[in-house]
Amino acid sequence: MKHQAGLLWSMTVIILVISIETHAQQDGAALFETYCAICHEASGGDQALGPELSVLRQMTPEHILDVMDNGVMQSQARERTRTQRYILAEYLSGKSFGSVPPEPIPQAAYCDSGDMAQSQQAVLGAAWNGWGNNLQNTRLQDSVSAGITPENVGTLKLKWAFGYPRATSGGTQPVVVNGRLYVGNAVGDVFALDADTGCVHWRIEVEGGVRSAISIGSIGDNGKLIAFFGDQAANTYAVDVDTGEVIWKTRVDDHPRAVITGAPVLYDGRLFVPVSSREESQVRNPGYPCCQFRGSLLSIDTENGEVLWKTYTISEEAKPIGKSDTGTQLWGPSGDPIWNAPTVDLKRNLLYVGTGNNYSIPATNTSDAIIAFDIDTGEIRWVKQVAADDVWNSSCRAMGENPYLCPDVDAPDTDFGNSPLLVDVNGRDILYAGNKLGLVYAFDPDDEGNILWTESIGKGATSGGIMWGLASDGEKVYAGNNYFNTSEPESTGGVSAIDLVSGNTVWSVPALSCDGRDKCKPSHASALTAIPGVVFALTMDGRIRALSTADGSTLWEYDTARDFETVNSVKANGGSMSNAGVTIVDGVVYVNSGYSHHGAIIPGNVLLAFEIQR
Ligand code: HEC
Helix, strand or coil, rough: CCHHHHHHHHHHHHHHHHHHHHHHHHHHHHHHHHCCCHHHHCCCCEEECCCHHHHHHCCHHHHHHHHHHHHHHHHHCCCCCCHHHHHHHHHHHHCCCCCCCCCCCCCCHEECHHHHHHCCCCCCCECCCCCCCCCCCCEEEEHHHHHCCCCCCHHEEEEEEEEECCCCCCCCCEEEECCCCEEEEEECCCEEECCCCCEEEEEECCCCCCCEEEEEEECCCCEEEEEEEEEEEEEEEEEECCCEEEEEEEEEECCCCCCCCCEEEECCEEEEEEEEEEEHCCCCCCCCCCCEEEEEEEEEEECCCCCEEEEEECCCCEEEEEECCCEEEEEEEEEEECCCCCCCCCCCCEEEEEECCEECCCCCCCCCCEEEECCCCCEEEEEEECCCCCCCHHHHCCCCCCCCCCCCCCCCCCCCCCEEEEEECCCCCEEEEECCCCCCCCCEEECEEEEEEEEEECCCCCCCCCCCCEEEEEEEEEEEECCCCCCCCCCCCCCCECCCCCEEEEEECCCCCCCCCCCCCCCCCCEEEEEEEEEECCHHHCCEEECCCCCCEEEEEEEEECEECCCCCCCCCCCCCCCCEEEEEEEEEEECCCCCCCCCCCCCCCEEECCCCC
């Protein structure tokens, strides 16, 4: 009897557990459909705005909950109850809370204390510093510093792999100075590693994710080296390179959705900080008073973090512009964010940036433009707009629900996501930038940005065309295409080389094949990197291509979309590659793999170092 009762009891428990589970799963699916799918599912040939379900499935419930509670989805999840957020987190990850063990960095992954002792006072020897590796943002490493040539690039072999704990996206452009590698990531960890072995000198946690690149420079009378960077909570930091101690922290914008995505650029005791925002993707809620954010550029004193000047891309503050059908107050003008690291022109004493679109009406003449600012005063010297009337926000994805919030569903959305390149072409300076329509532009810095030529590298789209950046070796400009459509493999991806003077395409190579690949997306979102003779491009499915700058032929190729054994014992895999490109210093190629943001298909958390065989 007793036995039978026990059996009955456990069967009831099993049935109860099953019914709770399926109930929760159903709820999760319904919650997702109602509140999240609009931006997290592809529709009508368009890529999803945020990561798709298959990508979210690879995250932990803890991470997804944190994204809703403290991260980028706060406003989307604000009206969901705590229980709903838990259910969503378990449903989307496909895992229960506590099932994935936390992965701290074990003590053994830290460098021996002796290595950390010497204080650093100057940048010595070969380095890659900041986003573009030089003030002109050409993303070129000279052959001596690179230590890699077209002849030996084919001998590159994996040297070490490092895993970012808890992360689903790899990090910023790795920066290598004095034998140390500095890198941040989207969960807000910043690391100083030994570039040779990958051991950890220090790790700090900052408020927001770090997306672009760290710049190393000195402050104070003794020239102490400091790491400068910005985060997704719109803070700029100065951190001691020896200890990771925060020397100062300055918030650069009061808008709650303001972010720093483009890398702050260091020059002559000042840090030039580009400001963008996520307000554009918050506009799904019909009660959202769209929109008030304006892009801006700041000059900050590196000694103390004080703001020397701040110039908005839109001179006037947003004003009330009427009400939506549901009575929500709307605002404008807004938008024109800066997503890219500014480019410094010492000859003309100017800074150049590219801007994105307006979020609300009225349209301004500073959207989708190259803007030149005076270095010392921040005054705008000239604006070259390439596409007018580009007013778009994410409510355009939910047409019919609240059309007033979307001024123009067909707006071109042709942001300049990447930094302009200033190149000396036979003694004449020319500025190059690419946009999401897949167009490369040459601008004349001596003639207020007058367009010298335009060349198409292929099809563009909201998430297509040229995303994070061009590279140039002073002979050609190289561009990768992020256009992707499974029904148009011939238009997908590809890398092009364009003559700097004529604007003619010298060569172009198609996307890598999808044959035999389970997860395939061979388009190019990441910034390119060049060394004399070789250009490096990364794919959204984790492949590294090293191409000959002479004819685009493949010199080396490597697939990072797999698991790696890491020097810090954190479980890690490679995957989609976007945003930062490769970093090359002293015969070693450093690259992040794994990405869970826009258009990514394989999240991951690995930093890889490849070395040539001498
Ligand atoms: C208005 C569009 C929109 C809606 C609605 C939306 N999201 Fe998102 N979501 C995005 C975008 C865009 C991103 C990518 C943000 C980025 O890369 O910074 C994102 C990213 C995410 C991420 C990954 C963030 C990371 O850093 O790893 C998670 C998790 C997520 N969303 C969950 C949700 C959930 C849960 C809901 C529903 C309650 C939701 N989202 C509703 C647009 C949306």
